[in-house]
Amino acid sequence: MTADGPVLPVVAAYDGSHASVRAAQLAAGAARRRGARLHLLHTWLDVPDRLRARADTDLVTVSRSLAGAGTEVSSSVREGDPVEALRAASAAAQLVVVGHQDGTAHAVAASARCPVVVVPHDLMSIVVRGRRSVVVGVEGSTDADDVLPFAFAEAASRRTDLLAVHAWRERPHTAQQDAEGPFVDWGAVRDREERVLRVALGRWRQRWPDVVVREAVVRERTASVLLAAALTAELLVIGHRRRGPLATRRSTTRAVLHRATGPVAVVPLAPADAS
Template sequence: MIELVGDAMTANRAQRPVIAGVDGSEVSVRAARLAAAAARRRAAPLHLLHASLGVTDLLGTRADAVLRKVADSLAGTDRDVEVSWSMEQGDPADVLRAVSAAAQLLVLGGGRRAGRVGGPSIGSTAKGVAASARCPVVVVPDTTTSIVVRGRRSVVVGVEGRRGEDAEEDRGTEEVLGFAFREASIRRTDLVAVHAWRDLPVTTEYESEGPLVDWAAVRSDEERVLSTALAGWQQRWPDVLVREVIVRDRTAHGLLAAALTAELLVVGHRRRGPIATMRSTTRAVLHRATGPVAVVPIEPP
């Protein structure tokens, strides 16, 4: 049965918690439910955290009342998860970034706002935390436009692959694939590994040279890149069925297409500090994804 603990992270100190950011919005409540499921799969405690410059108010309601209500709502579906909650004063991005060092997973609502050209854009808090957190961050979009009615939903992971003697890229691939394989295993689903091998806009002039390029050889080379990156992982995670996908497109386009009905999309981000900027592929995926996206931090050497 769920135990409500008012002061933060006092129970089960031996296990790092899954932390969910809660601001009272509908998407943050959905993020808390997803975090509870993640905590149950990991046999980890769940911590609900509200951070604001004024902790006594949360969308016009007392923060402690909202947090307790969210915790109570989880009791019906995740009875084996131990829940704690707390309120912190400060900039939400700074607070969440700080607690990420003690968490195994951070789950946030996307909190989208209007983009520059009228389209949706992920909120600044989620974007800032995903770019600089010390643990993997799952961002839940404010709307879900794709729903699988029947059949299995997969975990999708973007694979850059090893393109040379780049130790940092090798380590990044290891960290991202390690997270993705574990997620697929504990979710008991398959893993779709996507490698996009044309990450630049295709111009008409370049395409006109198509007959002069041995595209079959290029594709074969890229297939080897993906196979090399995945080598050994099937032995480590024999319960995970892996499907390899080669995409001749921009990385973001390929990942978003593959993850249209995915349970989770996993991408990597090289963390460069608290004011790090997010690379264009990760930023585009977060802005346009129709389902949860896990951003795995790759620590600098």
């Protein structure tokens, strides 16, 4: 996507399931908007020759059905662990798209080198016709420079608006705060949280002046707020910072992916101590 280098592909995980077909279709749209090649990656553990030949034939059929509007589609079949294969592919991709299948989607989203879009597996629990808007969760200045450029670019390419959501909750009480009780100035706290979002959006609004931006600051758990805001959205964008296995299992990312009813883009964040 840069002027001084090749355009990296959009990679879609494909295994023949309904979830992977939806992921491939969404990935084809993303590739067209980005002017990129779509690559379908089919990974097997211990692939017998007979099944590998069938997979090759299946991939050719799917590739032909997705090709169109000048989009180039390639495919490959690899033997090995799907998570490891997708993690490796992410190092040379601008986007990875996966269907929500068991723990694979969580593992890929938590460890990929590029943004990962997870397509929900259950589309029967809610039917939304005419999805619109890109919703982005903004924690603060520490994640804005990673998450917001991706979200603004998605909104611009889709020709829709951007809803920036900042969720906050009061910090654990101290003895002094307990004594102050109702004298805490929650209005001032709210104003501070609104300022966090406004500052984070500042320069990205200037870079994408044609994108209409709406802001929402909510005092509630992050996952619940984002899921509610994205109920009818085209895409929900969140950031993820690896903090170790225990933190990953309890993370906002995992909660959102588990309950999302629409596509979710997980953008890798730089380590908190990175300069």
